[in-house]
Amino acid sequence: MSLGALTQNLSLFRGLLNPETALLAVVKANAYGHGLELVAKACLAEGVTMLGVHSAEEVTALRKAGVRLPILVMGYLTAAQVDQVVDRDVHVLASSSEVLDALAARARRLGVRLPVHVKVDTGTHRQGLDPAEAGGFAAAAKRMGLEVAGVATHFANIEDTTDHTYAFLQLERFRNAVAAVEASVGRVRWVHAACSAAALLFREADFSMVRIGISLYGHWPSKETYLSWLLAHGRDGVKLQPALAWRARVGQLRPVPRGAPIGYGLTYRPTRDTTLAVLPVGYADGYPRALSNRARVLVHGRPAPVVGRVCMDIVLADVTDIPGVVEGDVATLIGADGEERVSAEELAELAGTINYEILARLSPALPRIAAE
Ligand SMILES: Cc1ncc(COP(=O)(O)O)c(C=O)c1O
Incomplete structure (x- = not known):
């Protein structure tokens, strides 16, 4: 924050x-x-x-x-x-x-x-x-x-x-x-x-x-x-600055062969051999399940599509195209990483809700860290 x-x-x-x-x-x-x-x-x-x-x-x-x-x-x-x-x-x-x-x-x-x-x-x-x-x-x-x-x-x-x-x-x-x-x-x-x-x-x-x-x-x-x-x-004169970033660490990297079904309900099958980043957060933390197969997270400043269903405490992201990702790397669910930004508004649009709800439902149990 x-x-x-x-x-x-x-x-x-x-x-x-x-x-x-x-x-x-x-x-x-x-x-x-x-x-x-x-x-x-x-x-x-x-x-x-x-x-x-x-x-x-x-x-x-x-x-x-x-x-x-x-x-x-x-x-x-x-x-x-x-x-x-x-x-x-x-x-x-x-x-x-x-x-x-x-x-x-x-x-x-x-x-x-x-x-x-x-x-x-x-x-x-x-x-x-x-x-x-x-x-x-x-x-x-x-x-x-x-x-x-x-x-x-x-x-x-x-x-x-x-x-x-x-x-x-x-x-x-x-x-x-x-x-x-x-x-x-x-x-x-x-x-x-x-x-x-x-x-x-x-x-x-x-x-x-x-x-x-x-x-x-x-x-x-x-x-x-x-x-x-x-x-x-007639012009954009108000520069509001989002205060919140939500980040998680890549808990595990998981190679998955082309065509293998991913996650609950087998809702996603990659069309090539794929590397998944397993992120230890989910809908219990306030990441809406409605974002399954829709949203993106950022790793090394690059977008990684969320694939498969969002689980209670796990999100899977496809990092195949991002070189050098290792376990423990930071993934950004909301906020900026390098030139890229995932906004609360982007997630709200994809989840069929408003930015207020995306923010207000972030679990109070997640640690908050003050940044400059
Ligand atoms: C009574 C009241 N006043 C002010 C606000 C703040 O509204 P906003 O977040 O749109 O600034 C709220 C938010 O719901 C409210 O319920």
């Missing part, structure tokens, strides 16, 4: 955003597969304002790692979890009276005012309050002794299209909800709506904070977002 790439992506956002807009780094799903602790510590060093997580377990992991940054919990918490993990610097995104009750009880026990962010559903129809309920909910939170520290929403389809009519409709609803909340409880410190795509494309969505996930790690959220940028600017 390249700390330099993270830093570069962060400073790229700092250059794009309104100067007064703070940055929340979304580090859920093990920091999109990059390693929660590594990324959180890098964010701390880079002066990120807040970390965004999904679950109570992630709060516990961060605090255990000694990360004292404010954390925003964006997912569901039970009352018991509120009681276990919420401290003065844990902000909770709330849209239910149960969560307010649990926070108020926790605040009384700790003898502090706890920060809550009002979650407004402006059109995703997933989580959050109807905009018309936001003011009343904020007033109730204040009456219960909580600090209404934020108001937030999330876009529904900003990455899926170059037509952002719906996103702007959501923004309009959000502005109204923020006005209602501020009318009922006064000025709110953290107003936030933008994910990576919005932060890349629209200054209108900056408010006082943005929540950046995928692009912090150096990836465009989608082709449509990239195209939207090009349509708006």
Whole structure:
């Protein structure tokens, strides 16, 4: 995991955003597969304002790692979890009276005012309050002794299209909800709506904070977002740098005669005598089985086709055309080797998914190494 790439992506956002807009780094799903602790510590060093997580377990992991940054919990918490993990610097995104009750009880026990962010559903129809309920909910939170520290929403389809009519409709609803909340409880410190795509494309969505996930790690959220940028600017002005490389060592070299069936299901028969590199990783580590007979890995800077089925913990790659490969050599499953690069986007396309899923499903058990 390249700390330099993270830093570069962060400073790229700092250059794009309104100067007064703070940055929340979304580090859920093990920091999109990059390693929660590594990324959180890098964010701390880079002066990120807040970390965004999904679950109570992630709060516990961060605090255990000694990360004292404010954390925003964006997912569901039970009352018991509120009681276990919420401290003065844990902000909770709330849209239910149960969560307010649990926070108020926790605040009384700790003898502090706890920060809550009002979650407004402006059109995703997933989580959050109807905009018309936001003011009343904020007033109730204040009456219960909580600090209404934020108001937030999330876009529904900003990455899926170059037509952002719906996103702007959501923004309009959000502005109204923020006005209602501020009318009922006064000025709110953290107003936030933008994910990576919005932060890349629209200054209108900056408010006082943005929540950046995928692009912090150096990836465009989608082709449509990239195209939207090009349509708006007429040029490629954003150089996101992928932070993650996934490498494995060649565990074994296996000569296989022409025509011999390879792997489970006998799905591949080489048309010539072949040398296979046996890589000790598989779908249990997050390398999708859908990549069987489709993807490539890089060895000595050259592409080696993945052949046969991807197994639970083995991938086979054809290295016949790559001279000098020996056991113990490094194979790159994601990332650059010499002039070549296998991107998360390439694997996502081949596996019928999105770059987010390729990254987020990398097994937390794989060792993460910080690189410059
Ligand atoms: C509520 C919320 N905010 C922000 C993000 C970050 O989105 P992105 O990774 O597209 O920047 C996510 C990611 O799923 C999210 O759920």
